[in-house]
Amino acid sequence: MKRLTVLLILLLTAGMVFAQVRLPKLIANGMVLQRDVPLTIWGWASPGENITVSFNGAEYKCTADAGGNWQTLMPAQKAGSTPQTMTVKASNTVTVNDILVGDVWLCSGQSNMAMLMYETADLYGNEIMQINNPHIRQCAVPMHYNFQQPEKDLPEAMRQGQWHAATPENIMMFSATAYFFAQNLYDKYGIPIGLINASVGGSPIEAWISVETLKKYPVHFKEVEKCADNTYVENTMKLDRENALNRTAELNRNDAGLSKWHKSDVDMSGWDEISLPGYWMDRDVDLKYGVIWFRKEIDVPESMTGKDGVLRLGRIVDGDSAFINGTYVGSVSFQYPQRIYPFKSGVLKPGKNLIAVRVVCDGNYGGFVEEKPYKITAGNEDIDLTGQWKYKIGAKLAMPGQPETVFHYKPAGLYNGMIAPLLNFPVKGVIWYQGESNTGRVKEYASLLPDLIKDWRNKFNSPQLPFIIAQLPNFMKVQKMPVESDWAALRNVQRKTLDIVPHTGMAVAIDIGEWNDVHPLNKKEVGRRLALEARRVACGEQLVSNGPLYKSMEIKNNSIILTFTSTGSGIYTNLDLHGFAIAGEDGKYVWANAAVIAEDKVKVWNPSVKNPVSVRYAWADSPADANLKNREGLPASPFQTE
Numbered sequence: 001m002k003r004l005t006v007l008l009i010l011l012l013t014a015g016m017v018f019a020q021v022r023l024p025k026l027i028a029n030g031m032v033l034q035r036d037v038p039l040t041i042w043g044w045a046s047p048g049e050n051i052t053v054s055f056n057g058a059e060y061k062c063t064a065d066a067g068g069n070w071q072t073l074m075p076a077q078k079a080g081s082t083p084q085t086m087t088v089k090a091s092n093t094v095t096v097n098d099i100l101v102g103d104v105w106l107c108s109g110q111s112n113m114a115m116l117m118y119e120t121a122d123l124y125g126n127e128i129m130q131i132n133n134p135h136i137r138q139c140a141v142p143m144h145y146n147f148q149q150p151e152k153d154l155p156e157a158m159r160q161g162q163w164h165a166a167t168p169e170n171i172m173m174f175s176a177t178a179y180f181f182a183q184n185l186y187d188k189y190g191i192p193i194g195l196i197n198a199s200v201g202g203s204p205i206e207a208w209i210s211v212e213t214l215k216k217y218p219v220h221f222k223e224v225e226k227c228a229d230n231t232y233v234e235n236t237m238k239l240d241r242e243n244a245l246n247r248t249a250e251l252n253r254n255d256a257g258l259s260k261w262h263k264s265d266v267d268m269s270g271w272d273e274i275s276l277p278g279y280w281m282d283r284d285v286d287l288k289y290g291v292i293w294f295r296k297e298i299d300v301p302e303s304m305t306g307k308d309g310v311l312r313l314g315r316i317v318d319g320d321s322a323f324i325n326g327t328y329v330g331s332v333s334f335q336y337p338q339r340i341y342p343f344k345s346g347v348l349k350p351g352k353n354l355i356a357v358r359v360v361c362d363g364n365y366g367g368f369v370e371e372k373p374y375k376i377t378a379g380n381e382d383i384d385l386t387g388q389w390k391y392k393i394g395a396k397l398a399m400p401g402q403p404e405t406v407f408h409y410k411p412a413g414l415y416n417g418m419i420a421p422l423l424n425f426p427v428k429g430v431i432w433y434q435g436e437s438n439t440g441r442v443k444e445y446a447s448l449l450p451d452l453i454k455d456w457r458n459k460f461n462s463p464q465l466p467f468i469i470a471q472l473p474n475f476m477k478v479q480k481m482p483v484e485s486d487w488a489a490l491r492n493v494q495r496k497t498l499d500i501v502p503h504t505g506m507a508v509a510i511d512i513g514e515w516n517d518v519h520p521l522n523k524k525e526v527g528r529r530l531a532l533e534a535r536r537v538a539c540g541e542q543l544v545s546n547g548p549l550y551k552s553m554e555i556k557n558n559s560i561i562l563t564f565t566s567t568g569s570g571i572y573t574n575l576d577l578h579g580f581a582i583a584g585e586d587g588k589y590v591w592a593n594a595a596v597i598a599e600d601k602v603k604v605w606n607p608s609v610k611n612p613v614s615v616r617y618a619w620a621d622s623p624a625d626a627n628l629k630n631r632e633g634l635p636a637s638p639f640q641t642e
Contacts, residue, residue: 020045020092021043021044021051021089021090021091021092021093021094022043022045023041023042023088023094023096024042024043024152024153024154024421024424025162025421026139026154026196026421026422026425027041027043027086027096028096028139028162028163029096029097029098030098030099030137030163030165031096031099031100031137031139031163031194032100032101032102032103032104032137032163032193033077033099033101033102033104033194033426034101034102034103034104034194034426034427034428035076035078035079035101035102035103035191036077036079037076038073038074038075038076038426039073039075039076039077040071040072040073040074040424040425040426041053041055041060041071041072041073041074041086041088042069042070042071042072042424043070043071043088044064044069045064045068045070045091046068046090046091047064047065047066047067047068048063048064048066049064049090049091050090051063051070051072051088051089051090052088052090053072053074053087053089054086054087054089055074055085055086055087055099056084058074060072060073060074071424078101079101079102079103079192080100080101080102080192081100081102081191081192083097083098083099083100084099084100084101085097085099100135100137100194101192102135102191102192102193102194103189103191103192103193103194103538104194104195104196104425104426104427104428105178105181105182105193105194105196105427105428105430105534106196106198106422106427106429106431107175107177107178107195107196107197107198107430108197108198108199108208108432108433108434109203109432109433109434109470110200110201110202110203110433110434110435110436111199111201111202111336111436111518111519112177112433112436112470112518112519112520112523113177113178113197113199113431113432113433113434113470114175114200114201115175115177115519115523116172116173116175116176117172117174117176117179118172118173119176119337119338119519119521120176120521120523121172122373122521123522123524124176124521124524128171128172131166131167131171132166132167132168133165133166133167133183133186134165134166134167135165135186135192135193136166136179136182136183136186136192137163137164137165137166137192137195138163138166138170138173138174138175138178138179138194138195138196138197139162139163139164139194139195139196140162140164140173140175140197141154141196141197141198141418141422142157143200143408143414143417144414144417144418145207145408145413145414145416145417145418146416146417147227147228147233147410147412147416148228148230148416149416150210150415150416150420150421151416151417151421152420152421153421154418154421155417163194166182174197175195175197175199176524177431177433177470177523177527177530178197178431179527180523180526180528180531181195181526181527181528181531181534182195183527184527184531184532185535188531189539196422196425196427198414198418198419198422199433200408200414202409202437203408203409203414203434203437204437204438205434205435205437205438205445205448205449205452206220206412206448207409207410207411207415208414208415208419208434209412209415209451209452210412210415210416210420210459211412211416212455213452213454213455214411214412216451217448220411220412221411223410223411224411224412227407227411233407236405236407237405237407240402240404243401244401247401247402251290251291251360251395254290254394254395254396254397255291255358255394255395256395257293257392257394258291258358258394261293261295261356261358261394262293262326262328262356262358263326263356264325264326264354268390268392270392271392272390272391273388273389273390273391274294274389274390274391275387275389276368276374276385276386276387277314277367277368277369277370277372277374277386278367278370279317279365279366280292280366281365281366281367282367285391285393287366287393287396288361289361289362289363289396289397289398289399289400289401290360290361290393290394290395290396291358291393291394292358292359292361292391292394293356293358293359293391293392293393293394294356294357294359294389294390294391295354295355295357295389295390295391296354296385296388296389296390297352297353297354297355298352298353298355298376298383298385299351299352299353300348300349300350300351300352300353301381302350303379304348304378304379304381304383305348305349305350305378306345306346307348307378307379308342308343308344309342309343309345309347309348309376309377309378310340310341310342310343310377310378311324311329311339311340311341311355311376312338312339312340312341312374312375312376312377312385313339313341313357313368313374314372314374315336315337315338315339315369315372315516315517316332316335316339316357316367316368317361317364317365317366317367317368317369318333318334318335318359318360318361318362318364318366319331319333319334319359319360319362320339320357320358320359320360321357322339322356322357322358323356323358324347324348324353324354324355324376325347325348325349326354326356327343327347329341329342329343329347330342336518336519338372348376348378355385362400362401369516370516371515372516409437423459423461426460426462427462427465428466428534428538429465429466429467429534429537429538430456430465430467430468431468431530431534432468432469432470433469433470435472435490435494436472436518438490439486439487439489439490440486442486442489442490445490446493446496449469449493449494449497450497450500450501453467453497453501453504454501464502464503465503466503466505466534467503467504467505467537468505468530468533468534468537468538469494469497469498469505469506469507470507470509471491471495471506471507471508471509471510471637471638472487472490472491472509473509473510473512473513473514473520473526474509474510474511474512474513474514474515474621474622475487475514475517475518475520475622476515476621476622477515477621477622478515478620478622478623478624479620479621479622479623479624480624482581482589482590482616482619482620483619483620485620485621486621488616488618488619488620488621488638488640491510491638492638492639492640494506495549495550495637495638495639503537504537505533505537505545505546506533506546506637507526507529507532507533507546508546508637509525509529510623510626510635510637510638511626511635512526513622529546529634532544532545532546533545544566544569544630544632545566546566546634546637547566547630547632547634547635547636547637548564548565548567548571548600548629548630548636548637549564549565549566549637549639550562550564550617550636550637550639550641551563551564551565553615553641558605558607558609558610558611558612559603559604559605559612560582560603560604560605560614560615560641561597561601561602561603562601562602562603562604562615562641563600563601564600564602564636565600566634567599568631568634569631569632570599570600570630570631571596571599571600571601571602571629571630571631572628572629572630572631575627577595577596577602577627578594578625578627579617579618579624579625579626579628580592580593580594580602580604580615580617581615581616581619582604582605582606582609582612582614582615582616583609583613583614583616584609584610584611584613585613587614589614589616589619590606590608590609592604592605592606592615593605593606594628602628614641615640615641616639616640616641617636617639617640618636618637618638619638623638626638
């Protein structure tokens with residue numbers, strides 16, 4: 001009898017839990033609702049349960065269907081900065097507080113969209129400390145993938161109430177690109193801005209596209225079907241973990257310096273010297289896979305001791321662990337993040353101090369990236385760490401480790417896990433910063449990017465959803481001669497997408513990247529240029545929002561006359577134009593002369609090319625001196641004539 005009573009209590013309790021009306025995690029305290037469009041409010045409850053949604057003095061009623069799903073449609077709301085409350089009543093009541101109405105932007109892509117404000121502190125430190133705007137808010141979507149079906153809600157890892165205002169407590173965790181974009185729009189319109197940050201570092205574009213659209217790409221569709229097998233995914237992840245553990249064990253087992261060479265009492269008489277920063281493969285150090293140790297002694301004045309400090313080691317290829325006087329201060333496992341290692345007072349001592357760095361090489365071109373900060377700071381004093389270091393190879397392995405299967409890069413996974421749960425939530429538009437991971441497949445990207453835009457517009461039921469692209473910036477070493485470039489070709493695809501997909505815009509960033517960093521710090525200007533395009537495309541303003549865009553060409557007297565759109569008040573003429581290359585029928589490009597001959601025209605020629613057929617501009621990974629712009633100061637997009 002007692003067991004029956006307990007069973008009945010459990011069943012009744014389960015029924016009560018099921019009956020609880022529930023909202024998606026996106027509808028939460030602090031959210032921003034899109035102005036001037038009908039709004040869907042949705043959630044889950046018991047089948048047949050009656051739900052009442054109350055907002056802004058009105059009530060909206062609906063009934064949960066047989067699957068427990070419910071939704072109701074609210075009429076369009078005007079923008080407002082006064083916080084409002086929403087209540088959802090059924091057998092229980094859910095209250096959502098601090099709601100604003102304004103413009104909501106979906107911010108997506110890979111690492112340059114994901115890059116957080118704290119990562120730009122070297123450039124914007126003082127400005128970041130002054131930010132306090134409760135009318136700009138961000139909802140950060142956790143990384144989550146699914147290959148079996150689109151998710152109905154965001155992952156459990158996301159707490160209810162993930163909307164955060166741009167206040168000192170939260171600002172460091174905002175997307176830097178998205179925040180500066182929002183700040184520009186807020187400064188212009190004075191209405192609340194909501195940012196839904198759904199971005200994942202390193203993600204290729206196919207990970208963000210629905211299965212239905214990927215059916216036209218047999219290779220990607222086959223991969224989706226393969227990953228839909230949970231057994232395959234689990235077994236692969238298990239094998240990857242085992243391989244990683246075995247690789248680490250092999251490195252540690254063979255590393256002669258492990259647990260030794262970070263200490264002060266090491267005989268360095270047999271160590272070689274190297275000047276850092278730089279790449280050791282350029283210095284005849286033959287190590288591709290393994291471990292290499294670096295050590296440097298510095299003199300520290302007493303004035304720097306007894307204080308917290310920071311060790312800055314720029315960027316290191318690939319992974320590293322850093323020590324000061326034998327004390328571990330930090331590590332990074334891959335090459336892209338900057339090395340910023342804080343340490344406590346007492347780590348430094350007056351006089352001789354030792355910096356030791358253990359670097360793990362995974363087969364990339366190993367080294368300390370040039371033109372990055374290498375210093376140790378305590379209080380207001382710095383010690384420069386560039387120059388001569390001692391080094392010694394700890395372990396040299398003949399073979400690379402097994403590459404990990406990165407499932408969140410697989411086709412459709414991020415769409416199902418991070419975009420599908422957002423589709424009922426109206427947005428003003430999309431800003432998209434992605435492409436670095438697809439530079440090796442440019443021809444495919446030429447159809448994938450338009451297909452993604454159409455896919456999302458269809459899924460959001462918004463055929464004219466504004467879509468603003470951040471064009472890839474300059475990156476890698478400057479080339480002094482005309483070259484082929486996948487990065488340039490992908491930028492050209494991004495530009496051409498504007499011509500074939502309406503209601504799109506593009507922020508050109510060819511002048512604000514960094515040759516030695518795929519994650520340039522200048523996200524403020526990227527955000528400003530994205531906002532200019534958003535004002536034109538999404539808000540209907542008549543303004544100069546971009547630099548010159550190639551339109552057409554005419555061959556005339558052994559020269560090529562280029563015509564541009566988006567010239568504003570005219571192409572800037574007080575410059576000797578650089579960055580143009582011209583080719584004849586042999587398809588070989590050589591540097592060309594260029595001159596502005598009208599407000600929207602540039603003449604390009606080279607006396608050695610008698611029958612020119614094509615022009616390229618800023619066609620390199622990191623083009624040298626490309627300087628075409630309009631009088632408003634906005635740079636021209638790289639291009640190749642068609």
